[in-house]
Amino acid sequence: MTLWRADLLSDTVTRPTPAMRQAMARAEVGDDVFGEDPTVQALQERVAGLLGHEAALFTPSGSMANQLGLRLHVRPGEELLCDSLAHVVRAELGAAAAFSGITSRTWTAPRGLLDPPDPIALLQTGVGPYQVCTSLVVVENTHNFGGGTVQPLWAIRQVRAATRPRGVAMHLDGARLWNAHVASGVALAEYAAHFDTVSVCLSKGLGAPVGSLLVGSADAIAEARIWRKRFGGGMRQVGILAAAGLYALDHHVERLADDHARAQRAARAFADAAPGCVDPETVETNIVVLTTTDTGWSPAELVAAVAAKGVRGYAAGPEALRLAWHLDVDDAATDYAIDVVTTLLRARPTP
Numbered sequence: 001m002t003l004w005r006a007d008l009l010s011d012t013v014t015r016p017t018p019a020m021r022q023a024m025a026r027a028e029v030g031d032d033v034f035g036e037d038p039t040v041q042a043l044q045e046r047v048a049g050l051l052g053h054e055a056a057l058f059t060p061s062g063s064m065a066n067q068l069g070l071r072l073h074v075r076p077g078e079e080l081l082c083d084s085l086a087h088v089v090r091a092e093l094g095a096a097a098a099f100s101g102i103t104s105r106t107w108t109a110p111r112g113l114l115d116p117p118d119p120i121a122l123l124q125t126g127v128g129p130y131q132v133c134t135s136l137v138v139v140e141n142t143h144n145f146g147g148g149t150v151q152p153l154w155a156i157r158q159v160r161a162a163t164r165p166r167g168v169a170m171h172l173d174g175a176r177l178w179n180a181h182v183a184s185g186v187a188l189a190e191y192a193a194h195f196d197t198v199s200v201c202l203s204k205g206l207g208a209p210v211g212s213l214l215v216g217s218a219d220a221i222a223e224a225r226i227w228r229k230r231f232g233g234g235m236r237q238v239g240i241l242a243a244a245g246l247y248a249l250d251h252h253v254e255r256l257a258d259d260h261a262r263a264q265r266a267a268r269a270f271a272d273a274a275p276g277c278v279d280p281e282t283v284e285t286n287i288v289v290l291t292t293t294d295t296g297w298s299p300a301e302l303v304a305a306v307a308a309k310g311v312r313g314y315a316a317g318p319e320a321l322r323l324a325w326h327l328d329v330d331d332a333a334t335d336y337a338i339d340v341v342t343t344l345l346r347a348r349p350t351p
């Protein structure tokens with residue numbers, strides 16, 4: 001059992017529920033490297049269908065799903081474009097360069113929000129032997145380091161309209177696309193329609209212990225399957241994990257709205273206690289980023305002070321405390337966390 005009374009470090013800290021564990025224990029399995037695991041196949045077909053693409057591939061992590069997607073679209077020495085807070089350039093440890101010889105250029109996006117002129121201004125195609133060719137634009141939805149922001153569909157459409165005639169592919173890092181879908185009401189497939197490949201995670205808010213998928217055309221996924229094995233991601237009787245994903249899709253998607261409501265409730269309470277530390281209007285999903293600048297606390301001090309009371313948060317940079325809601329934080333734990341954080345915010349440490 002966790003020692004935390006409210007573990008808001010990340011939505012990855014969830015433990016499989018008893019019912020999910022039962023579904024895992026019951027799963028039919030086979031050797032998935034030979035394509036013989038029926039539960040993995042069922043999961044792949046289900047997620048491809050949900051996202052309106054031809055095929056999907058189960059991967060051990062979201063980073064691998066992203067890296068397979070990037071690999072498919074960008075040849076060594078070519079470039080991808082993404083915003084400077086994107087997971088693919090900040091949190092995948094240089095994998096695109098280390099494994100695939102991909103260079104990256106970034107634009108600056110306040111709160112991670114996509115503004116079409118930013119990527120469009122960076123596109124470079126047909127520059128032959130003189131400059132680096134752009135092969136891919138990556139969009140993250142929801143945006144993790146941006147604070148769980150939902151990307152507007154109109155902005156995605158505009159970028160797609162600009163990239164398509166220039167032969168530039170688009171990849172969606174949809175680790176939290178489920179949250180975007182639940183918050184906005186936009187269908188998963190409506191988001192996914194604008195991308196050549198999409199990655200989604202089962203191990204964030206959906207609460208599965210492991211697992212992500214890459215979705216795309218049948219040809220793209222067949223090639224990704226080869227690269228997955230090459231990257232060391234071929235897995236055997238992995239239907240046990242796929243069963244957790246299927247269970248999560250059945251039971252843990254719509255409930256993300258509860259996480260969003262709790263995050264919103266917390267943001268309002270924080271804004272009351274320390275005006276200006278967070279604008280509740282910007283809290284669109286399950287992540288609250290509290291700016292500590294005018295609170296008298298540094299993020300590290302605040303993390304330590306809330307930890308002493310059994311609440312775990314994450315110091316996300318020199319001026320920000322990040323708190324993420326998920327299925328192991330209920331209303332009572334939320335009330336408790338609100339009480340701890342607001343009490344500390346009101347009792348500013350004397351400088």
Ligand SMILES: *Cc1c(COP(=O)(O)O)cnc(C)c1O
Binds near residue numbers: 063064066142
């Ligand atoms: C968590 C996450 C991933 C994948 O992370 P893994 O830890 O490799 O599963 C990818 N993109 C975003 C935006 C994420 O938050």
